Amino acid sequence: MKKYNNNILKAAGFLLCFGGTVATSSVMAAESPACDTCSGGMFEDWDVRLSGYARTYFGLGLEDHAETPENDQFDFTMARGTLLLDWGLDTGWAFFKMINRYDRELETDYIDSIKNQTSLNPSGALLQGTAIRGQYLDQYNTDHLQEFFREYYVDFGLFDDKLTVRVGKQQLVWGESDFFQAMDLVHGFDYRWRLFFEDNQDWRKPLFLVNFNLDLYDELGGTLNFFVRPGLDRDDDVGSNFNIEGGRWIPHPYRGVDFTAFTQYNADHTDGSQDDPTFGVRWNSTIGSIGYSVAYLRTFNPAPIMNPAQGAGGGPSGTSALFGVTEQFSFGEVAQNPVLGDWIYPHINVFGVSANGYSATIDSTLSAEVAFIPNKPFNFGSLRSSLPGWSGVKTKDTLVTMFRIDKEFKLTKWLGTNRPSLSSVQLFDTWILDHNDSDEIVEFASFGAQKREHTAYLTIFSLLNFKRDTINPTFVVGTDLSNGGGFGIAAVEFVFGDDWRVKVEADLFWSDGDEKKTAGNGTGLTGPCTTCLNPLGTPENDASLFDWFADDNQLVLKITRQF
Amino acid sequence: MYKKVLVTSLVSLGLLVGGPLSATAEEMPEGTIISAENLDKVIDMTFEGKRVGDMLPGKYEWMIRNHHLKIPVRHSEPVPMDPKYMEWTQKSKETVKFNPSDRTVSGWEAGMFFDPQDIKMDDPHAGDKLIWNLRGPTYGATMDLRHISWVFLDAHKGMERIQRWWAQRYYMEGRLDGGPISEGDGTILQKTVLVATYPQDIKGLGIFSIRYNDPTAQTPDDTWAYLKSVRRARRLTGNAWMDPIGGTVQLYDDWDIWDAVPTKYKSTTLIGRQWIFAIAHAPLMTVDLKYKNTIQEFPAVGMDIPPHFFPAPQVQWEPREVWVIEGIPPDEHPYSKKTVWMEVDYPRPYYGEALDQNGKFWKSFIFQNRRDVGDDGYLATMPVVGHIIDWKAEFSTTWSSNMKANPAGVEADDVTLKKLISIAR
Numbered sequence: 001m002k003k004y005n006n007n008i009l010k011a012a013g014f015l016l017c018f019g020g021t022v023a024t025s026s027v028m029a030a031e032s033p034a035c036d037t038c039s040g041g042m043f044e045d046w047d048v049r050l051s052g053y054a055r056t057y058f059g060l061g062l063e064d065h066a067e068t069p070e071n072d073q074f075d076f077t078m079a080r081g082t083l084l085l086d087w088g089l090d091t092g093w094a095f096f097k098m099i100n101r102y103d104r105e106l107e108t109d110y111i112d113s114i115k116n117q118t119s120l121n122p123s124g125a126l127l128q129g130t131a132i133r134g135q136y137l138d139q140y141n142t143d144h145l146q147e148f149f150r151e152y153y154v155d156f157g158l159f160d161d162k163l164t165v166r167v168g169k170q171q172l173v174w175g176e177s178d179f180f181q182a183m184d185l186v187h188g189f190d191y192r193w194r195l196f197f198e199d200n201q202d203w204r205k206p207l208f209l210v211n212f213n214l215d216l217y218d219e220l221g222g223t224l225n226f227f228v229r230p231g232l233d234r235d236d237d238v239g240s241n242f243n244i245e246g247g248r249w250i251p252h253p254y255r256g257v258d259f260t261a262f263t264q265y266n267a268d269h270t271d272g273s274q275d276d277p278t279f280g281v282r283w284n285s286t287i288g289s290i291g292y293s294v295a296y297l298r299t300f301n302p303a304p305i306m307n308p309a310q311g312a313g314g315g316p317s318g319t320s321a322l323f324g325v326t327e328q329f330s331f332g333e334v335a336q337n338p339v340l341g342d343w344i345y346p347h348i349n350v351f352g353v354s355a356n357g358y359s360a361t362i363d364s365t366l367s368a369e370v371a372f373i374p375n376k377p378f379n380f381g382s383l384r385s386s387l388p389g390w391s392g393v394k395t396k397d398t399l400v401t402m403f404r405i406d407k408e409f410k411l412t413k414w415l416g417t418n419r420p421s422l423s424s425v426q427l428f429d430t431w432i433l434d435h436n437d438s439d440e441i442v443e444f445a446s447f448g449a450q451k452r453e454h455t456a457y458l459t460i461f462s463l464l465n466f467k468r469d470t471i472n473p474t475f476v477v478g479t480d481l482s483n484g485g486g487f488g489i490a491a492v493e494f495v496f497g498d499d500w501r502v503k504v505e506a507d508l509f510w511s512d513g514d515e516k517k518t519a520g521n522g523t524g525l526t527g528p529c530t531t532c533l534n535p536l537g538t539p540e541n542d543a544s545l546f547d548w549f550a551d552d553n554q555l556v557l558k559i560t561r562q563f
Numbered sequence: 564m565y566k567k568v569l570v571t572s573l574v575s576l577g578l579l580v581g582g583p584l585s586a587t588a589e590e591m592p593e594g595t596i597i598s599a600e601n602l603d604k605v606i607d608m609t610f611e612g613k614r615v616g617d618m619l620p621g622k623y624e625w626m627i628r629n630h631h632l633k634i635p636v637r638h639s640e641p642v643p644m645d646p647k648y649m650e651w652t653q654k655s656k657e658t659v660k661f662n663p664s665d666r667t668v669s670g671w672e673a674g675m676f677f678d679p680q681d682i683k684m685d686d687p688h689a690g691d692k693l694i695w696n697l698r699g700p701t702y703g704a705t706m707d708l709r710h711i712s713w714v715f716l717d718a719h720k721g722m723e724r725i726q727r728w729w730a731q732r733y734y735m736e737g738r739l740d741g742g743p744i745s746e747g748d749g750t751i752l753q754k755t756v757l758v759a760t761y762p763q764d765i766k767g768l769g770i771f772s773i774r775y776n777d778p779t780a781q782t783p784d785d786t787w788a789y790l791k792s793v794r795r796a797r798r799l800t801g802n803a804w805m806d807p808i809g810g811t812v813q814l815y816d817d818w819d820i821w822d823a824v825p826t827k828y829k830s831t832t833l834i835g836r837q838w839i840f841a842i843a844h845a846p847l848m849t850v851d852l853k854y855k856n857t858i859q860e861f862p863a864v865g866m867d868i869p870p871h872f873f874p875a876p877q878v879q880w881e882p883r884e885v886w887v888i889e890g891i892p893p894d895e896h897p898y899s900k901k902t903v904w905m906e907v908d909y910p911r912p913y914y915g916e917a918l919d920q921n922g923k924f925w926k927s928f929i930f931q932n933r934r935d936v937g938d939d940g941y942l943a944t945m946p947v948v949g950h951i952i953d954w955k956a957e958f959s960t961t962w963s964s965n966m967k968a969n970p971a972g973v974e975a976d977d978v979t980l981k982k983l984i985s986i987a988r
Contacts, residue, residue: 051762
């Protein structure tokens with residue numbers, strides 16, 4: 001609680017500084033120059049700009065989900081409203097930016113259904129009288145100051161702008177990859193409300209950074225970007241959210257299960273404390289016409305890792321043992337949660353290189369990215385239990401590689417597009433260098449499929465533009481080459497004048513049939529249960545990423561009024 | 564008696580024959596608005612001694628008769644170029660060499676590559692030489708396309724939407740702003756940043772491109788797009804030079820009606836020299852921010868008059884003598900042919916036309932130009948409004964800008980990818 005208040009105070013302090021600077025400036029009162037010949041162009045001196053949008057989203061599930069007794073097909077899974085305000089103030093010597101976002105959701109029939117399920121299953125029973133869980137709208141709604149003040153920072157230059165500095169809550173994006181992250185690891189992502197379909201600026205989790213850019217074009221032909229995250233963020237702001245708290249995007253068969261009922265996030269872990277600074281440095285330059293970057297980054301492991309609870313004497317906790325876990329080892333320190341353990345985001349070091357260039361021979365743009373992560377943490381063990389991966393944490397040297405070809409196809413003659421269509425093929429591979437089957441490493445704790453030496457995803461997208469970019473279809477297909485399954489997105493956006501945008505999207509998944517099934521008996525937390533399902537499903541060893549979302553085909557309608 | 568009859572007959576004959584001639588010789592008054600209503604009446608009149616009909620090039624007459632183009636006429640007025648520009652043009656005569664085998668040039672430092680006074684109609688390379696002139700810095704070493712907006716205009720419905728952009732082009736060669744003539748290591752001709760600022764969904768979408776100083780045009784442009792939606796710069800194809808700008812009907816290659824160096828095209832041919840009505844003295848105010856987001860913001864475009872995309876009635880046209888140059892782009896280009904009508908004394912395009920891949924008339928380009936004095940005193944003549952009209956779609960994206968030559972304080976480091984990202988924030 002103390003920490004929570006501290007964060008509010010930190011934010012308030014920053015806002016006071018921001019507001020105070022603006023309010024106390026006499027220049028603020030000056031009229032904007034009416035201008036034919038005034039200097040500037042983009043922002044005139046002391047120019048304030050406000051833009052943004054009001055947006056509504058509707059998600060419609062296309063399939064029934066086994067976890068709930070109701071037929072969920074054609075139920076609304078999402079009814080969301082968003083107001084975004086994008087402020088910019090240029091004072092000449094500094095640029096202030098603030099992005100406010102306010103989200104609100106209605107409780108749809110589907111959310112209501114999984115909420116009911118939460119109250120029926122053992123996790124809900126466990127929580128009677130202890131805490132309020134399964135309040136799924138909490139994770140979607142804006143209910144904290146720092147969520148509303150999504151980004152706020154000031155830019156200024158030093159030494160004749162040779163060094164530019166950005167201080168405040170912001171997004172810093174490194175790397176080249178689409179859909180997946182190799183070097184784009186400064187921030188975590190919030191996969192809870194929309195999985196990975198939105199523009200990633202909307203689900204990246206901004207952090208408070210002090211971010212420097214040193215211009216060394218004249219001396220060395222490039223720029224040096226380095227940053228420090230001093231550790232002023234909320235615990236909730238680090239790492240990615242995989243919907244452990246339950247909701248519409250927790251993987252199957254866990255709809256209706258709130259894992260925070262018997263686990264907890266721990267942002268104070270010795271090896272992954274939010275309070276500890278993280279930092280990075282990146283050199284960005286060109287060799288001839290080849291652009292390249294070299295970077296080092298200390299950050300949080302993007303996926304949460306389970307640090308399992310231990311029972312007396314160092315064995316599995318009582319609850320874990322009940323679910324078939326035979327051995328458990330703490331990672332660094334003993335988990336705070338005595339039932340099943342803590343979700344932590346251990347610190348990792350990332351060494352990355354990226355390159356891009358255009359080949360006239362094949363008229364294509366080529367991009368590549370390699371990131372080496374020594375000692376990357378993975379959960380392992382207890383594959384045949386109801387809690388696979390819950391034995392503890394192993395670290396492995398990991399190499400992430402991306403290679404991509406972008407090409408523009410001139411389809412005007414055949415399809416009537418108004419400009420060349422950008423198409424892209426990307427191969428994204430994660431290679432565990434000293435992989436050994438006996439390590440029993442899993443992709444994510446709770447799913448028993450062993451992580452292979454290589455996990456490779458192939459993605460293809462194509463963007464089409466018709467009628468001067470007023471009708472814009474997009475097609476995306478991705479597949480897991482290592483484990484099977486994949487996803488497809490077919491979307492079309494309609495542009496109406498300056499103000500209105502409407503997007504219709506079909507998100508489709510397929511799997512290779514290895515989905516983890518819900519279990520029909522209630523072996524688990526409260527002993528035999530004839531009226532509910534085992535929330536942890538049937539033990540299995542096969543479900544991989546696209547099996548988790550096998551029944552999640554959906555339609556989404558997005559209507560935006562921008563200003 | 565016979566003599567009297569003979570004289571009378573000769574006079575009558577003279578009246579019969581000379582009548583029409585004297586009618587064509589009638590001078591059309593300044594201020595006349597050439598339109599579909601009076602075109603038949605004025606077409607054989609003269610203006611400044613030239614037949615009016617002969618000063619309506621390409622599709623002018625078709626646009627007047629069928630699409631309500633109106634041309635208010637004023638007398639022509641010389642537009643002298645900056646003395647430094649002309650001095651360097653004379654110096655270039657001693658150093659610039661044209662290589663007919665590959666259509667490249669060498670030895671250029673500043674000014675025009677070739678003195679237009681020396682260009683002859685029978686020179687088989689005249690087209691290349693004139694387009695080389697166009698591809699140097701023609702209106703200042705640094706171009707600030709201040710307040711530039713593309714307005715999407717439907718011929719039947721009028722204004723559809725507005726896109727606002729921020730753009731600067733910085734020439735690394737041929738600079739006549741008082742600093743070095745050449746900056747950098749000589750490998751780069753120019754750098755351009757173009758960033759959308761409105762509306763919200765494209766705000767922050769931008770392009771940074773480098774065009775190399777390679778007369779063969781074999782070195783592709785380096786182009787990056789910044790996509791604010793993912794907060795990342797992405798390398799683009801080196802062929803982006805022939806792509807449309809955003810969702811507009813204008814290609815990057817239509818930047819100055821003709822943006823490519825001659826060697827990017829299969830051929831460029833000088834096909835004529837003529838007088839045309841053109842806009843060389845556009846209004847001083849072409850974007851009036853007091854009326855933002857209304858058609859009054861763009862006083863030089865007649866947006867309230869169907870077909871909504873021609874120059875406004877206040878814009879006056881005057882006789883200008885031009886070269887007519889025809890270019891055949893590479894096969895992958897959207898056009899099969901582009902024709903430009905460009906001032907004879909200096910490289911300033913007034914009008915252009917483009918044919919589609921089937922050889923059918925597709926687009927016309929009407930550019931409004933005017934004098935601007937740079938912050939350093941440089942005398943520049945530059946386009947401030949560009950009417951790019953897609954006749955197949957009966958749609959135009961017409962841009963307007965309070966263009967500025969050689970803005971003070973802009974340096975090479977201000978037109979970079981870093982700058983693009985900074986503006987796109």
